[in-house]
Amino acid sequence: MNTEGSRVFLRVENLKKSFGGVQALKGLSFTVTAGIIKAVIGPNGAGKTTLFNVITGVFPPNDGSIALDGVSIEGQKSRDIARLGVSRTFQNVEIFGRMTVLENVMVGRHIQSRAGIIGTGLRLSKMRREERQIQESAMDYLQFVGLEHRAGELAGNLPLGEQKMLEVARALATDPKILLLDEPAGGLNTRETEGLAALIMRILERDITVVLVEHDMNLVMDISDEILVMNFGEKIAEGRPKQVKDDPLVIKAYLGEEVDYSDL
């Protein structure tokens, strides 16, 4: 997929984040080229979700910089970062359970619409038009992930696999330039995971750069262009899937160290 050269879209430099005494990110640096799928992998507690949370402004970093297409975004608020074209899904599904499936995606269209309190309260004709557009495009995104038949149901009643797809649709509805997927395959069965892989490839065709945190190694190896491997808040390897797979440090992080018994 890495066809259009190497414009760096996301640049993370020396990123540090600690919670109390725990250093979740210890000076992490990497880049994501525009138009690729980059996977972030690592054992539990490696700091992957923290990385996503810092990039999307859930909490500010202690140090370091994050640049999106050359614009520095570190420390900005989530909602402002969303407006700059960063969207995401969540490891522990964060759908709006008491709203319908369609309404969930319509919330995704929020930053692409304008109506204020007076306009909506009085139902001015301009606002009614906008509302129709929001609804139509939300339906398009539902179709894109294959959930259009669920549009009218309460999102909380969907099975986990469909809730994950709904999160993807909602994230896409913001018209992002870069999409961060936090363990999208977690809890999915084999067939659903295959569907997810196909979906991610179709997202890429829409000129959206994808960053993916995932534990499903088959999926990661299949679809990613590059892989960043983290352990204890640090980068231990980065590169194409093949290179990473054979990296001794990566093997050590995942399987543990071989013990030398000769001294005993």
Next chain:
Amino acid sequence: MQVSNRKYLLGLTIFLALFPVVVMNVGAIGHYLDVMIFVGIYSLITMGLSLLMGYAGQISLGHAAFFGLGAYTSGILCTKLSMSPWLAMVAGVGLTALVAYIVGVPSLKLKGHYLAMATLGFGVIVNIFFNEEVYLTGGPSGFSDIPGFTVFGFSLDSDLHYYILVWCLVLLALVFSLNVINSRIGRALRSLHDSEVAADAMGVETSRYKVIIFVLSGVYASVAGSLYTHYVGFLSPSSFDLFLSIKLVMMVVVGGMHNIWGALLGTCLLTFLGNEWLHIFHDFDILVYGAILLAIVMFLPEGLVDLAPRMGRIWKRG
């Protein structure tokens, strides 16, 4: 607007049109028209509170203060400056919106109990102001002889006139609120109630909408205050105390927090109980309120609006 809401609106309008006809022809309940005016006035406040609690997920124990600000602004401007009640109402709305904004911006950054405490404190401060600034408010004994509304030179002087005026405004506010609920703003509000972190990630300006709804609910309460002033013709601080704030929250909870129709239902029930049906209990009416609240929270957490659907579900299950 959803079809069901249209149906309910139509039903409510028909009920409101028939209510005076029936009530005024049955001597024993003739004064129910007066009670219904209070239901309307309090409904204005609780609709705003329902938006704030049920949709924005915030609580306020200070809405009696906004009600009082509207009431006193109207009362003072009309008696001391002989201003037109309509202009005074607009002035009240302006003042209350400003105060709600100033109070809302810092306090809505608080969560849960802290927000409740902050709004409670605000309510108490305003009430003390009503009590102490005697030159303006008449102090604890309040002031009277507040003129009524006039419409095109025709002065509203009967209960029926006020009934019509109050409920027209309630219906307007109801339609406005339903429109807001079924818009991008309503969705934004409901979304942040379900997952604030996801709403944030979608670019929803969560704090901004919390403040907007807080101000809107303050404005509703202020209009209610102006109506109250001109209908009752007399003001005293005890009508705007902490107990009223709590009762308003209770109305919303009893009716059903996540549904604006619940606010209407809860207000209707508790106002009739308070003004009419609980008189035999004298000061012990508070016990009845407590029992009702307890029963609702335990057996009908979604409030009275959920009663019929829940019965339906139980019926179906056999």
